[in-house]
Amino acid sequence: MPHKHNADRGHHIPKMSFRVQNWPAYEAGLRRRGSLTLWIEDGAVEHWQTFGPGGQARYMDAAIQTTLMIRAAFKLPLRQAEGLMASVLTLMDLTISAPDHTTISRRAVTLPVIQPASVPHGPLHLLIDSTGLQVYGAGQWLETKHGAKSRRKWRKLHLAVDANNGMIVVQTLTDQDADDPSQVALLLDQIDGRIARVTADGAYDGDPTYQTIASHGDDIEVVIPPRSTAVPSGEPGPPTQRDRYLKMITERGRRAWQVATNYGQRSLIETTMGRYKALIGPRLRARGFAAQQTEAAIGMAVLNRMLVAGRPKSIRRQAVIV
Secondary structure: OOOOOOOOOOOOOOEEEEOOHHHHHHHHHHHHHHOHHHHHOOOHHOEEEEOOHHHOEEEHHHHHHHHHHHHEEEEEEOHHHHHHHHHHHHHHHOOOOOHHHHHHHHHHHOOOOOOOOOOOOEEEEEEEEEEEEEEEEEHHHHHHHHHOOOOOOOEEEEEEEEOOOOOOOOOOOEEEOOOOOHHHHHHHHHOOOOOOEEEEHHOOOHHHHHHHHHOOOOOOOEEEEOOOOOOOOOOOOOOOOOHHHHHHHHHHHHHHHHHHHOOOHHHHHHHHHHHHHHOOOOOOOOHHHHHHHHHHHHOOOOOOOOHOOOOOEEEEEEOOOO
């Protein structure tokens, strides 16, 4: 996947190294992630299935979502996820049944939007960014099997992360050609609470992004590094946030701007995207776009559940110049 534009490329920015302070609690949380009781909640079991005419089972959304979350958490094909769920329900001595893999695949297309487990009510500081997820289809199979050249297909996963706790608040999934600023409105529109601050990288720089964020609150602080070619707006009246940033960078340098705006917090969303690819996977398994949207939302829910189970508390060690 081509690298997106980064306004800071070419600048030597220190890499931060961290040490985990709460290792015993974090280690316990890592073990808990492997517990099936973390993924199968009582509320889901109570709203698992109904029965139609002739005693045919009709699975509710909770059954489909739980099975998909287990599949994502343990990286299982659909049939193995069905088998694991069936064995767990048997061990729990429950009379309910597990949805079959064809039902799971079909219902994934129409599964309602999955909301994060916990979003703070206070003003949010959002970190916004995107990452590419590969779609493994026929083109990639031909390339792998026969060495044929094919244009790789990607989806872009756009995330808004809570800077205070690392939780993924909202997400959107687009094709590979969608630019990052176009998704800012769709991300913010999903948030009911007050937004205090939005931080993103230089790919989001520009008046459209500032205008979109301002439409969700005039007092929202925007922290986006201006591009190297940026010039003042020239608008009459008080300087805009972006103009103030340009003035500070001109007078004190980009590094001083990063420190003054606490731009380093943006590294948290890069960590989140890295965790998504490591724990959920770097590609989407579903073939249709609607099912891929559900798959990405399930991945978000799984990652948030893992974070609730155990979150590292880290302190900075030292900066390494690269």
